[in-house]
Amino acid sequence: MIRDKRSEYLAALILVGPFVVIYGLLFVWPTIQMVMLSFTDAPLIGPGEWVGIENYVEILTHRLFRNATWNTAYFVLLTVVPNTLVSLAIAMAVNRLKGWQQGFVMACFFLPYILPVSVVYLTWNWIIDVQYGLVQYIVRPFNGGEPMSLTRTIPFFMPTVAVVTIWWTLGFNVLLFIAGLRNISPEIYEAASLDSAGRWRQFRKITWPLIWPVTALVLTIQLIAQLKIFDQVYLFSIGGRQDPTIVLVQYIYKLAFQQNKGGEGAAAATLLFAMIIILSVLQYQALRARGEK
Amino acid sequence: MSSEAITRPAESAARLKGDRLIDFGGLALTIVTLGFALMAIFPVYWAVVTSFKSETEVIASGIALWPSRINTEAYEHIWTNTNIGIWYINSFVTSTLITAGVIVSSAGCAYALSQLDFPGRRLIYVLILACFMVPMQALIINHFVLMAQFKLLNSWAGIILPQLIVPVTIIVYKQFFDNVPREFREAAQMDGAGHFKTLFRIYLPMNWGITSALAIITFIGAWNSFLWPFLAATGEATMTVPVGITQVKDAYGIVYARQMASAVMAGLPVAVLYLIFQRRVTQAIMLSAGVKG
Numbered sequence: 001m002i003r004d005k006r007s008e009y010l011a012a013l014i015l016v017g018p019f020v021v022i023y024g025l026l027f028v029w030p031t032i033q034m035v036m037l038s039f040t041d042a043p044l045i046g047p048g049e050w051v052g053i054e055n056y057v058e059i060l061t062h063r064l065f066r067n068a069t070w071n072t073a074y075f076v077l078l079t080v081v082p083n084t085l086v087s088l089a090i091a092m093a094v095n096r097l098k099g100w101q102q103g104f105v106m107a108c109f110f111l112p113y114i115l116p117v118s119v120v121y122l123t124w125n126w127i128i129d130v131q132y133g134l135v136q137y138i139v140r141p142f143n144g145g146e147p148m149s150l151t152r153t154i155p156f157f158m159p160t161v162a163v164v165t166i167w168w169t170l171g172f173n174v175l176l177f178i179a180g181l182r183n184i185s186p187e188i189y190e191a192a193s194l195d196s197a198g199r200w201r202q203f204r205k206i207t208w209p210l211i212w213p214v215t216a217l218v219l220t221i222q223l224i225a226q227l228k229i230f231d232q233v234y235l236f237s238i239g240g241r242q243d244p245t246i247v248l249v250q251y252i253y254k255l256a257f258q259q260n261k262g263g264e265g266a267a268a269a270t271l272l273f274a275m276i277i278i279l280s281v282l283q284y285q286a287l288r289a290r291g292e293k
Numbered sequence: 294m295s296s297e298a299i300t301r302p303a304e305s306a307a308r309l310k311g312d313r314l315i316d317f318g319g320l321a322l323t324i325v326t327l328g329f330a331l332m333a334i335f336p337v338y339w340a341v342v343t344s345f346k347s348e349t350e351v352i353a354s355g356i357a358l359w360p361s362r363i364n365t366e367a368y369e370h371i372w373t374n375t376n377i378g379i380w381y382i383n384s385f386v387t388s389t390l391i392t393a394g395v396i397v398s399s400a401g402c403a404y405a406l407s408q409l410d411f412p413g414r415r416l417i418y419v420l421i422l423a424c425f426m427v428p429m430q431a432l433i434i435n436h437f438v439l440m441a442q443f444k445l446l447n448s449w450a451g452i453i454l455p456q457l458i459v460p461v462t463i464i465v466y467k468q469f470f471d472n473v474p475r476e477f478r479e480a481a482q483m484d485g486a487g488h489f490k491t492l493f494r495i496y497l498p499m500n501w502g503i504t505s506a507l508a509i510i511t512f513i514g515a516w517n518s519f520l521w522p523f524l525a526a527t528g529e530a531t532m533t534v535p536v537g538i539t540q541v542k543d544a545y546g547i548v549y550a551r552q553m554a555s556a557v558m559a560g561l562p563v564a565v566l567y568l569i570f571q572r573r574v575t576q577a578i579m580l581s582a583g584v585k586g
Contacts, residue, residue, distance in 0.1 A: 011488035012411035019402035030435035093326040108330035116517040116535035119560040269431040
């Protein structure tokens with residue numbers, strides 16, 4: 001029996017070993033180091049002096065940090081709820097289709113999600129191109145016949161990137177919604193239509209409340225994902241003025257990798273880290289509370 | 294939606310008539326859905342079509358939905374004038390090794406968590422849970438510092454290591470291993486099979502479907518990842534395809550056929566993987582999302 005236990009421990013040790021080494025070295029250690037680094041004035045690579053909370057004071061009074069926080073929040077606002085609503089509508093439309101039609105439609109909506117961000121960027125950068133892009137056919141009539149660069153005109157930058165992001169990622173949400181819709185038993189709808197409940201009433205009284213747990217999941221996953229936004233925003237801002245449209249991860253990147261301020265970058269990263277943890281806990285609690293009502 | 298409102302049957306006598314109207318409305322809704330699906334896939338189509346045009350045709354006025362002549366000049370240019378061959382090798386090697394590393398370490402860890410009793414189980418759970426919360430984007434600075442210390446920047450190992458953190462895979466595996474009937478393990482151990490044999494001969498083969506699904510989705514994720522390879526590989530010889538195609542953009546100026554050709558080449562492997570293994574990809578995504586809820 002003791003021999004058995006010992007061999008079980010040994011097997012567990014070997015099986016769990018790779019996980020412990022990988023997560024210890026590449027997750028736990030960098031996390032600790034990040035917090036430590038945030039209290040020093042170190043450059044990106046190299047040692048630094050302990051400066052206490054100076055980096056945090058510096059960042060929190062930095063206009064660019066407020067810009068980055070605002071822009072990130074704005075991006076979240078432009079993407080999370082619209083994407084969820086559009087995805088739910090598409091999922092309901094796709095769910096009533098059958099056979100090849102459903103497969104084809106689903107593939108059309110889902111394929112973009114599988115593509116690398118740089119492919120998405122290059123494709124849309126061409127579509128919105130100020131000289132030859134297709135979007136200019138729509139833009140010109142609204143802009144006095146003149147073409148306009150949607151990513152170089154600052155007020156249009158975030159909405160444009162948001163639309164591209166929604167196009168890119170909605171397939172994922174549609175997938176989750178369709179699975180949720182399939183879990184709603186058809187008998188409930190049959191009972192409702194016997195009671196002559198109209199489609200809108202059926203949606204309000206049956207679909208919406210029953211799909212709510214999925215909606216909450218979709219909202220939470222997206223909120224966390226969009227707070228960490230970097231790729232698209234960075235790519236679309238290449239060659240233009242980056243500061244007015246900077247987002248939080250881009251701010252970390254700028255401090256650490258472009259200005260060689262490792263300590264300040266780590267402080268910004270720690271703040272983002274804290275924000276995401278607090279928000280994800282809060283939102284999860286709030287959504288769950290509403291779902292339980 | 295509005296056509297449905299008309300068909301709302303007010304009384305049972307009108308319902309028969311209403312049903313026929315619903316069919317009509319349903320057909321309209323199907324057509325609208327198909328239309329939206331075509332709109333959703335259009336940017337992808339447009340990128341592919343553009344890549345087969347000549348540069349002069351690309352900037353010609355009007356919307357040509359098909360190239361006047363299939364022209365592979367853009368592809369030839371990308372193939373001979375950029376390092377895309379090397380980027381392909383880098384992407385394939387790193388994505389494959391990330392996939393192998395994630396699958397092996399996750400399966401081992403999940404088996405231990407699911408089937409074995411050993412000290413430190415709780416700690417591992419805490420670690421996995423913490424990992425779900427922490428944004429990897431916040432760790433870029435310290436991953437960079439760590440890789441610099443190991444002298445692994447601009448190397449395959451440097452690109453691979455931080456991407457081995459995929460906690461979802463462990464949880465999905467554990468859920469599946471939990472559902473394997475105990476008798477299988479007991480029978481195997483009666484026959485004198487150790488834990489490794491049990492894992493590799495029984496648990497993994499029994500869950501072959503989920504292993505392939507997780508492997509495909511991990512590969513796609515690794516192929517598509519942008520931020521970390523973008524930071525870790527600064528030399529053109531060590532870039533991955535999605536990073537490379539954005540970095541050399543300026544080298545060929547505003548020549549959209551070539552940009553689209555590079556985009557198609559970057560997206561093709563994952564698009565093909567998705568189209569072949571649609572069911573597996575969606576299965577893996579659903580399972581991973583289920584864990585996050």
